[in-house]
Amino acid sequence: xxxxxxxxxxxxxxxxxxxxxxGASQEKLIAGLQRLFKRKSAEEIGLALSRIPLVxxxxxxxxxxxxxxxxxxxxxxxxxxxxTSPVHEQPEIxxxxxxxxxxxxxxxxxxxxxxxxxxxxxxxxxxxRVHSGIQLQPMGIGELLDxxxxxxxxxxxxxxxxxLIPQGIYFLMAxxxxxxxxxxxxxxxxxxxxxxxxxxxxxxLVVFIIxxxxxxxxxxxxxxxxxLGHGTSVGRSYGxxxxxxxRLLGTLFLWGLGVILVPGLTGIFLAIxxxxxxxxxxxxxxIGVFVFFVIVFAVWAFFRLFLNWLLVDKIVVIxxxxxxxxxxxxxxxxxxxxxxGFWKSNKMKAGLILLLGFLIAAAIxxxxxxxxxxFGIILKGNIVILTILEILNIVGNxxxxxxxxxxxxxxxxxxxxxxxxxxxxxxxxxx
Amino acid sequence: MGTSKEVLTIExxxxxxxxxxxxxxxxxxxxxxxxxxIRLLFILVVFIVIILLSQWLPFLEPSGVLAGxxxxxxxxxxxIAYGFIDLGYFLFFEALWNGQxxxxxxxxxRVIRTDGAxxxxxxxxxxxxxxxVDILGGVYPIGFVVMFMSHNSQRIGDYAxxxxxxxxxxxxVPKERTVPQxxxxxxxxxxxxxxxxxxxxxxQVLRSFLQRREAMDQDHRQQLAxxxxxxxxxxxxxSYKLDISYESFLEKVVESYEKIRRAL
Numbered sequence: 001x002x003x004x005x006x007x008x009x010x011x012x013x014x015x016x017x018x019x020x021x022x023g024a025s026q027e028k029l030i031a032g033l034q035r036l037f038k039r040k041s042a043e044e045i046g047l048a049l050s051r052i053p054l055v056x057x058x059x060x061x062x063x064x065x066x067x068x069x070x071x072x073x074x075x076x077x078x079x080x081x082x083x084t085s086p087v088h089e090q091p092e093i094x095x096x097x098x099x100x101x102x103x104x105x106x107x108x109x110x111x112x113x114x115x116x117x118x119x120x121x122x123x124x125x126x127x128x129r130v131h132s133g134i135q136l137q138p139m140g141i142g143e144l145l146d147x148x149x150x151x152x153x154x155x156x157x158x159x160x161x162x163x164l165i166p167q168g169i170y171f172l173m174a175x176x177x178x179x180x181x182x183x184x185x186x187x188x189x190x191x192x193x194x195x196x197x198x199x200x201x202x203x204x205l206v207v208f209i210i211x212x213x214x215x216x217x218x219x220x221x222x223x224x225x226x227x228l229g230h231g232t233s234v235g236r237s238y239g240x241x242x243x244x245x246x247r248l249l250g251t252l253f254l255w256g257l258g259v260i261l262v263p264g265l266t267g268i269f270l271a272i273x274x275x276x277x278x279x280x281x282x283x284x285x286x287i288g289v290f291v292f293f294v295i296v297f298a299v300w301a302f303f304r305l306f307l308n309w310l311l312v313d314k315i316v317v318i319x320x321x322x323x324x325x326x327x328x329x330x331x332x333x334x335x336x337x338x339x340x341g342f343w344k345s346n347k348m349k350a351g352l353i354l355l356l357g358f359l360i361a362a363a364i365x366x367x368x369x370x371x372x373x374x375f376g377i378i379l380k381g382n383i384v385i386l387t388i389l390e391i392l393n394i395v396g397n398x399x400x401x402x403x404x405x406x407x408x409x410x411x412x413x414x415x416x417x418x419x420x421x422x423x424x425x426x427x428x429x430x431x
Numbered sequence: 432m433g434t435s436k437e438v439l440t441i442e443x444x445x446x447x448x449x450x451x452x453x454x455x456x457x458x459x460x461x462x463x464x465x466x467x468x469i470r471l472l473f474i475l476v477v478f479i480v481i482i483l484l485s486q487w488l489p490f491l492e493p494s495g496v497l498a499g500x501x502x503x504x505x506x507x508x509x510x511i512a513y514g515f516i517d518l519g520y521f522l523f524f525e526a527l528w529n530g531q532x533x534x535x536x537x538x539x540x541r542v543i544r545t546d547g548a549x550x551x552x553x554x555x556x557x558x559x560x561x562x563x564v565d566i567l568g569g570v571y572p573i574g575f576v577v578m579f580m581s582h583n584s585q586r587i588g589d590y591a592x593x594x595x596x597x598x599x600x601x602x603x604v605p606k607e608r609t610v611p612q613x614x615x616x617x618x619x620x621x622x623x624x625x626x627x628x629x630x631x632x633x634x635q636v637l638r639s640f641l642q643r644r645e646a647m648d649q650d651h652r653q654q655l656a657x658x659x660x661x662x663x664x665x666x667x668x669x670s671y672k673l674d675i676s677y678e679s680f681l682e683k684v685v686e687s688y689e690k691i692r693r694a695l
Binding site for chain 1: 644
């Protein structure tokens, strides 16, 4: 077969971005360039654009160059395509009409974004950015649980280690105390030792709670990043939470207070009212009916608040809103329905996901707990076996927590996809 | 980079590839729980019928032949009926409903053979008899572990029967959009002149917006409509103010595109 090759196709071409068309949107140009330089963030490209002319490539083929030229010019850039000369001589650039005044040209040996700092973890998350290879779409309950399962399978060690860290530390601390107390057998117990033990247990508990919330935040960060198509690590996930830990703890404390306040106040209310009603001679049946309705109301109020504020931890970590703002934002997201049907209201869907997630998590836990129980009964008193079984128990708990937590994080994104269409906004910017 | 779904391609001997989305643990567990609820309902009905029969049989059958049946016999019938429902429910539904049970149908799942063919009686029998191994202890411990390890999310029953559970494509007509009032607008000419430049990807974005807008918050909906309309006008290099709402403009664009596609 005759070879029919164009010699010019082999000649390398230099593609330069020499300007921005008058009236063109810089955002659109940045989005366009991001499609070419997938590893560069919008911030990096934005900074680089302030230093045009930029060399985009020195070794493009003619057809590639033409394609890139057409594409970049369709998003508002002005491209100059020249043959790459062996010596870096700077050709005279004739600027088309309507092109912004470019800075004096300085050829750079390395692309400008290499000199720019990478974005801080928070800068990326305030407005979720989806990796170009990832397609997001609203999901049904089954699909959402499927996606959680797949995500856990894909990033098993990442999620597992994040949750395991506080559980492991707690386990080691408990074992340490056990060994310490075992060593004290036979020695006399005095008040000072009791106080010391109590104080250290209290501090250990506080440390455990803080670590637990830290891990919760780190997991939200990790699931969020991986779901949106970015990479992360255990260290980066914990690191991203360092500055947010105080806000997360405070918001979750507020959340707990609000949710627990309802049954607490109901209990106090009933404790005062029942003797009063009896004292004024109200019949037992009437009091019983009254108490029933108050309890039904309290349960309803508890679940309503619980479901309204279900997304606060995700909001703190992903949107960086804290305290009352996070509670309000969660209520706003959980309000109403995004699909027709009684079972499709946001709160009902969240309830169903929690229920199904709980059942699946219980099954996962049982996988580890049942053998642990059986071996525990058979090999009573064998400390090594018992320790292994305790570890298995922790593994079961860790996996179960990872599954439910992942499902709820994906649900948060699902609501935002449905109510705010953030995937469509990003696609619109790249239209 | 991972996609949001696990897709399996089955190639026919004619080298035609069929793509299937594999069902994961979540949708399968949801379908199973629905089926369990239905089975429990069946079992409850059967037991109520048996209890009623044991009470009324002497009155319904005066000859006294059946009246002689002891309560143990009636209970034995009950146990057989339970076993029949417990095992038969999945077996019969999957074989007769082309790989679906009511729970699977609700979740849009279907059991197929690994070569893409429909599941038969034998396949259904094998995968459902082996369910007893997967479900050991009532919580699918083995099933979970095997599915977690499996590339195609198969449990032991699936491996033995050579089956897969897939998610069916929604073959129905796409959700109806609100059809715009056909108001004459000066933009119609511009739209028709530029519609051929609209790429399928751009059309998909506009269509997704129109399909999903009802569920969106008002602010976000308006913001997105404005953004999409402005982007289109920029691409078409049309620079004037619209005399219709952004959403109506987008509706007209999509309508025109679909008209052209139909004509082609």
